[in-house]
Amino acid sequence: MSTAASRAAILTLLAAVMAATRLHHFGAVPDASWAVFFVGGFYLSRWTRWAFPLLMALAVLVDWIVIRGQGIDFWSHYCVSPGYWALVPAHLAMWAGGWWLQRATGGRLAWRTAGLLVASVALAAAVCHLFAQGGFYWLSDAVAGPTLAGWWKNYSDWLPAYLRVSAMYVGIAAAVHVAAARLWPAQTALARDVVRR
Numbered sequence: 593m594s595t596a597a598s599r600a601a602i603l604t605l606l607a608a609v610m611a612a613t614r615l616h617h618f619g620a621v622p623d624a625s626w627a628v629f630f631v632g633g634f635y636l637s638r639w640t641r642w643a644f645p646l647l648m649a650l651a652v653l654v655d656w657i658v659i660r661g662q663g664i665d666f667w668s669h670y671c672v673s674p675g676y677w678a679l680v681p682a683h684l685a686m687w688a689g690g691w692w693l694q695r696a697t698g699g700r701l702a703w704r705t706a707g708l709l710v711a712s713v714a715l716a717a718a719v720c721h722l723f724a725q726g727g728f729y730w731l732s733d734a735v736a737g738p739t740l741a742g743w744w745k746n747y748s749d750w751l752p753a754y755l756r757v758s759a760m761y762v763g764i765a766a767a768v769h770v771a772a773a774r775l776w777p778a779q780t781a782l783a784r785d786v787v788r789r
Contacts, residue, residue: 602635603643607650609761614654625651626720626754627761629683630713633690634699644687648680670734678727682720686758689716701769713762717755725750 606628613624629647636643659669666672693712697705729735729743 599636599639603632603639603646606632606636607647610647610650611654614651615658622757622760624757624761625683626686626717626758627765629686630690630716630758630762631765633687633692634694635690637691637694640687640691644684648683651679651683671728673728673732673734675727675729675731678723678731682723682727685719685723686716689713689719701766701773709762709766710759713759714755717758718751720758721747721751721754 609624610628613621616623629644632643632647633640655672656666659666659672689712693708696708696712701709725747726743729746730738735742
C-alpha cells in the first residue's frame with residue numbers, strides 16, 4: 593500500500609470513529625473527537641492543510657445532524673453560541689499535541705516514549721479544554737454573570753473526565769500502533785514513512 597493510500601485509510605478510519613462516537617456525545621460510548629484530532633496530528637501532519645479542516649467540518653456536520661435530529665434549529669441550540677467556534681483552536685491544540693509527539697518520537701512509540709505520550713496528551717487536552725470550555729463559559733448566554741472563580745471551578749470539574757476519555761482512546765491507538773509494529777515488522781518502515789513524509 594502506498595504512503596498516500598495508507599494516509600487515506602487512516603483519515604477514513606478517524607472520520608468513521610469520530611462520526612460514530614460524536615453522534616451520541618453523552619452516550620454509553622464516549623465522544624472520541626479530541627483523540628481523533630490528536631491521532632490525526634500524529635499520522636497526518638503532512639496533510640494538515642486539508643485533513644484538519646475536513647475533520648473539523650465533519651465534527652460540525654455531525655453536531656448539525658444531531659441537533660436537527662432533535663427538532664431544534666442548529667443556531668438556537670444551547671451548545672451553539674459564539675463560543676462554539678472556539679472548538680477550532682481547541683481541536684487544533686489536540687492536533688498539535690499529536691504532531692509534537694510524532695516529531696519527538698520520530699513516529700516510534702515504545703515503552704521508552706510512554707512518558708512523552710502521556711505528557712503530550714495531558715498538555716494537549718488541558719489546552720483543548722481551555723479553549724472549548726472557556727469559549728462556552730465566557731461567550732455563551734448559558735452562564736449568567738461569569739466570574740474567574742466560576743470559570744476555574746467549571747474548568748477543573750470537567751477536565752478530568754475529558755482527559756480520561758482522550759487518554760483512553762489515544763492509549764488504544766498507541767497500543768494498536770505498537771502491536772502492529774511488532775506483528776508486522778515489514779510494515780514498520782511503511783508506517784514510519786506515512787508519519788514522516
